[in-house]
Amino acid sequence: MREAEQRIKELLDEAIGSVRRISQDLMPVVLDKMGLVQAVGALCRSVPATAGVTATYACNDKSRRLDPRLELVLYRMVQELLNNALKHARATTIHVELLFADDEVTLHFEDNGVGFDATASGQAVAQGVGMVSIESRVRVLNGKIDIQSAAGLGTRVRITVPTKQHDQQTL
Structure with a gap:
């Protein structure tokens, strides 16, 4: 059970990281804020x-x-x-x-x-x-x-x- 929980946490962390990268690629923060x-x-x-x-x-x-x-x-x-x-x-x-x-x-x-x-x-x-x-x-x-x-x-x-x-x- 512990291993499954750990693997789920890792998958969620990967998914969150992917969403952040995609979001950054769509409109980079530095472009939006600084030009x-x-x-x-x-x-x-x-x-x-x-x-x-x-x-x-x-x-x-x-x-x-x-x-x-x-x-x-x-x-x-x-x-x-x-x-x-x-x-x-x-x-x-x-x-x-x-x-x-x-x-x-x-x-x-x-x-x-x-x-x-x-x-x-x-x-x-x-x-x-x-x-x-x-x-x-x-x-x-x-x-x-x-x-x-x-x-x-x-x-x-x-x-x-x-x-x-x-x-x-x-x-």
């Missing part, structure tokens, strides 16, 4: 240096806040780019930069990973679903995206989106 600038910084700091990866981050306006929905979409883009660099590109250095202007924000992302042939036919397959998703999000935001990559030369992504108020349906 995009701090949340992207936290993402970069969470890159595992023990895995031989160095991530740097720069921003020209550390106090800037955007529409929360726009911040969430940009945050998700950075997450996807970091994930790609860590899982697929085998990058050892990653640099993320946010540049705010009066009416737009630009996200620069660069890694020194294996890269891919961005000009090949079947580009969606070469880039993967994540990059296609990022491109779709940028289009929905009426933004621009420039992806530069070549086999063995890493990847550079520049995303610029307007910061004017977005209607909830478009995000």
Whole structure:
């Protein structure tokens, strides 16, 4: 009986932990409370240096806040780019930069990973679903995206989106 009680307690603890992780992933607390600038910084700091990866981050306006929905979409883009660099590109250095202007924000992302042939036919397959998703999000935001990559030369992504108020349906 004691063993069953202990196992039930362990399963409940695991379930609670899973719910917390899912909740955190849906709307990270740091993004909600501190904004995009701090949340992207936290993402970069969470890159595992023990895995031989160095991530740097720069921003020209550390106090800037955007529409929360726009911040969430940009945050998700950075997450996807970091994930790609860590899982697929085998990058050892990653640099993320946010540049705010009066009416737009630009996200620069660069890694020194294996890269891919961005000009090949079947580009969606070469880039993967994540990059296609990022491109779709940028289009929905009426933004621009420039992806530069070549086999063995890493990847550079520049995303610029307007910061004017977005209607909830478009995000």
